[in-house]
Amino acid sequence: MMHSLTLSDVLADHARSRPQVTAVVDGELRLTYPELDGRVTRLASALDGMGVSRGDRVLWLGQNAYAVLELLLACSRLGAIFCPANWRQSQDELRFVLADLTPAAVFWEHSETVAPLRDDRWIQAGEAYERLLADAPVRKFDQVADTEPTLALYTAAFDGRPSAALLSSAALVAHATSLLVVRQMEPGFTFLNNGPLFHVGTMMFCLATLQIGGTNVFTPAFDPEEVCRLVDAERVTQAFLFGGMIDAVAKANAGGKYDLSSLRFVAHSAEWDDMITVDDSPWCRSGMGGYGQTEVGGMLTFLGLAEGGAGLAGRPSPLAQVRILGPDGVEVPVGETGEICARGKTLFSGYFARPDLNAQKSAFGWHHTGDLGRREPDGTITFIGPKLRMIKSGAENVYPAEVERALKTHPAVADAAVIGVPDPQWHQAVKAVVALKPSAQATEDELIAHVRGLLASYKKPRHVTFVDTIPKRGFTPDYDALDAAHGGGNYPGT
Amino acid sequence: MMHSLTLSDVLADHARSRPQVTAVVDGELRLTYPELDGRVTRLASALDGMGVSRGDRVLWLGQNAYAVLELLLACSRLGAIFCPANWRQSQDELRFVLADLTPAAVFWEHSETVAPLRDDRWIQAGEAYERLLADAPVRKFDQVADTEPTLALYTAAFDGRPSAALLSSAALVAHATSLLVVRQMEPGFTFLNNGPLFHVGTMMFCLATLQIGGTNVFTPAFDPEEVCRLVDAERVTQAFLFGGMIDAVAKANAGGKYDLSSLRFVAHSAEWDDMITVDDSPWCRSGMGGYGQTEVGGMLTFLGLAEGGAGLAGRPSPLAQVRILGPDGVEVPVGETGEICARGKTLFSGYFARPDLNAQKSAFGWHHTGDLGRREPDGTITFIGPKLRMIKSGAENVYPAEVERALKTHPAVADAAVIGVPDPQWHQAVKAVVALKPSAQATEDELIAHVRGLLASYKKPRHVTFVDTIPKRGFTPDYDALDAAHGGGNYPGT
Numbered sequence A, B: 001m002m003h004s005l006t007l008s009d010v011l012a013d014h015a016r017s018r019p020q021v022t023a024v025v026d027g028e029l030r031l032t033y034p035e036l037d038g039r040v041t042r043l044a045s046a047l048d049g050m051g052v053s054r055g056d057r058v059l060w061l062g063q064n065a066y067a068v069l070e071l072l073l074a075c076s077r078l079g080a081i082f083c084p085a086n087w088r089q090s091q092d093e094l095r096f097v098l099a100d101l102t103p104a105a106v107f108w109e110h111s112e113t114v115a116p117l118r119d120d121r122w123i124q125a126g127e128a129y130e131r132l133l134a135d136a137p138v139r140k141f142d143q144v145a146d147t148e149p150t151l152a153l154y155t156a157a158f159d160g161r162p163s164a165a166l167l168s169s170a171a172l173v174a175h176a177t178s179l180l181v182v183r184q185m186e187p188g189f190t191f192l193n194n195g196p197l198f199h200v201g202t203m204m205f206c207l208a209t210l211q212i213g214g215t216n217v218f219t220p221a222f223d224p225e226e227v228c229r230l231v232d233a234e235r236v237t238q239a240f241l242f243g244g245m246i247d248a249v250a251k252a253n254a255g256g257k258y259d260l261s262s263l264r265f266v267a268h269s270a271e272w273d274d275m276i277t278v279d280d281s282p283w284c285r286s287g288m289g290g291y292g293q294t295e296v297g298g299m300l301t302f303l304g305l306a307e308g309g310a311g312l313a314g315r316p317s318p319l320a321q322v323r324i325l326g327p328d329g330v331e332v333p334v335g336e337t338g339e340i341c342a343r344g345k346t347l348f349s350g351y352f353a354r355p356d357l358n359a360q361k362s363a364f365g366w367h368h369t370g371d372l373g374r375r376e377p378d379g380t381i382t383f384i385g386p387k388l389r390m391i392k393s394g395a396e397n398v399y400p401a402e403v404e405r406a407l408k409t410h411p412a413v414a415d416a417a418v419i420g421v422p423d424p425q426w427h428q429a430v431k432a433v434v435a436l437k438p439s440a441q442a443t444e445d446e447l448i449a450h451v452r453g454l455l456a457s458y459k460k461p462r463h464v465t466f467v468d469t470i471p472k473r474g475f476t477p478d479y480d481a482l483d484a485a486h487g488g489g490n491y492p493g494t
Helices: A007-017 A033-049 A066-078 A091-101 A127-135 A169-183 A200-211 A224-234 A244-252 A270-275 A355-361 A400-408 A444-454 A479-486 B007-017 B033-049 B066-078 B091-101 B127-135 B169-183 B200-211 B224-234 B244-252 B270-275 B355-361 B400-408 B444-452 B479-486
Strands: A022-026 A029-032 A057-061 A081-084 A105-108 A149-155 A163-168 A190-193 A215-218 A290-293 A298-302 A320-325 A337-344 A367-375 A381-386 A391-393 A396-398 A413-423 A427-436 A463-467 B022-026 B029-032 B057-061 B081-084 B105-108 B149-155 B163-168 B190-193 B215-218 B290-293 B298-302 B320-325 B337-344 B367-375 B381-386 B391-393 B396-398 B413-423 B427-436 B463-467
Touching (some): A007 A033, A007 A200, A007 B320, A029 A033, A033 A066, A033 A127, A057 A091, A066 A081, A066 A149, A091 A444, A149 A169, A149 A200, A169 B169, A190 A200, A200 A298, A215 A224, A290 A367, A320 B007, A355 A367, A391 A413, A391 A427, A396 A400, A400 A444, A413 A479, A427 A444, A427 A479, B007 B033, B007 B066, B007 B169, B007 B200, B022 B033, B022 B066, B033 B066, B057 B066, B066 B081, B066 B149, B066 B215, B149 B169, B149 B200, B169 B200, B190 B224, B200 B298, B224 B244, B244 B270, B290 B367, B320 B367, B337 B381, B355 B367, B391 B413, B396 B400, B400 B413, B400 B427, B413 B479, B427 B444, B444 B463
Parallel strands (some): A057 A081, A081 A149, A190 A215, B022 B215, B057 B105, B190 B215
Antiparallel strands (some): A290 A298, A391 A396, B022 B029, B290 B298, B413 B427
């Protein structure tokens, strides 16, 4: 255990090394590292008192809040697993998460979707949560191995339902450190958590900020004017912004009402560059990002490690290895397409309660990302696209299998396939190709409403086309034929 | 093994991700990452053929050379442990290392000290080494867990003899990554290995340069003009330089013969700052260094993480925890002196073949550094001095126990104690206080020559004082009384 370093340990060290540094800002709440450490100890005690044991799951049903970070750290202290659920999900989806994860404790914020699901043991955010902390005893906890999972994030609907990727403290700390390297984060870094914390893209920067002893500012969800206000008030270094979000923030601050100069971020537009400080770190200099997924802790490759490189995804994280493997587990030659596979310090510990999927994803001793890639002659990597079809609508990934599954629960539907069609605003729009049962009837609007009742709104089809039969290739829809017949295209990576 | 990342793995990934990058420069020799990877595989095959198995030790007796990095990486690939011995040691000291480490293979460079010790199985650097590689088959190796030790560095003479600190790939990779963070190292980083690779101070930057896929330039030992030539020729980013070494390099380049502008380093003097590019990374900005030792992989705290802080050693590495503990294992209050103790990803795996010492150093589940420190009110750490006495002569640490042991092997010596006296040039000079056996005789020069025959020259006493008896406190010399009586002082940290 001499080599173990959990998220809880990181916090415990900051409480000593950074007694005067603000760890958390959320509305009126401001916590220094010692205050956060003390609250996390009480929260862990409270969870323990509620019967949460090592390996048990604790679920958060709500938007971004300081409680998300506190619950994660308390679970790390206790050896439990924290899951911030996607609050944009439908009731049916949330019911699935509850049944799949079997949480020992649930914390919730009031919403019309969540309220009807709750039971009496659930703790509501706000007063009940604060009372729980206030009443909890301060006690000591045994050291937890950093190889134990401590965060669960639902992702990738391989079989029509998402799975919870389990991330250990060791993986989260390693990934955070890789961001410290590429983003050149320093003490004093202040991150605005305005993207959803149930996505690894926001969570990874929240945890890197924790790792370097910086300040995490929380806001429930993205609001351009509120982003401006918080950047100004808290001298924020970085927020979760890209593409259209940057334009929206620039527009909200068009009059220069707020001082955004503390933001050290990517160049984007002349207007934006004038408001902020254009940053020179590899992360900002070479085009943010690279290739990543929840299962590798966030980023597997970084554009910032491959300035001027040929590959569109950059080069691997300093803490991971990448191989482009064929279906036989053998590395494919440079320039040829294979599956992007990985090993290393940042990798997940498998999906919760998915033994078959875990065996399949770790074939030949390498994590199989499910994504296709290519090694360029200069050694950089190009991401080509998902091995299974994926549709990109706005910033969201839509997996056809998941939408098809929803469509097929409608009594009139015999079969269904989902494709992505080019969309000027959202890159792609979801299109359903549906075969109805003999003599059954259903309208386009009816089927869209049906899916809307089962899945997050952004997953619902924008268009429905009716056909007699869905063309097949083996057991799966023949997506190429469907694309050709129904205007599919613009898939990510093409 | 999905989460394992050995030094060998790092190299294997660079061979794919950086096919055109120069990994190694040594005289006329230039190796790209794929070339280095191929040579390391052949060297590992050759070691395997020589009977080197997992956990076996491989010893290097020579100055800096490309072979040091190749042997380390080959040992990592094979699961063996590489030790670059201190080439400044005496024959007696080297004999001790050979007997202590029981290496399965020894590689040596010709020197007057080493030549008389060699046996026929030893491989000489140069032709014999290259022949070994050329003749070796290319084979595959099983994956090695990164928790296995792969580097042994002799350090700290607790009981009068040094011990080999064992460092795993996991610790070395974690420490390298901490340097990437604080030094803000990027791809393209070129490090000149002009300090001794048997010291962690040089080795840690060599490995951080490997980690980020940079270029390691090797030179046998420090030569100011050669440093200038190599910086100019190889566009070196950083060399192993501090204090008087910087002055010597600036002096060697007084006429501006060489272009040193590629060096991104600390400000030092007006003359120096004009020659180089003053670097703004936390490592260079806030005064290089912090507190460290071989047993923590190099640095445990960084000044660069505590700009403007009160503590003279800065704040802990993002990958380690520090506690200031009392002798009972309980944390001492802020402002009080205790032992600097640590846990985390960069820590060593104990000393080779020292079970009692290992148990003692890991009391209460924390690595005990043997050094005294204090937590300041702002959370930063001040290093106070070694718990056991240590003398600082030039850049070298001299442990009294080691010199005392050497003195006591002289037939005329009954007892001896060693203290440090202030010295205008070397900070401290070694002074021996000696009690001779009844009616035995020995002169100051004779005793100095005796020690010189057993230990590195810098450890020999500069002064010898004769007394009737050495004052004791329990079993150890009463150093305070000895200092008071014989002019001791200027100890590091005071």
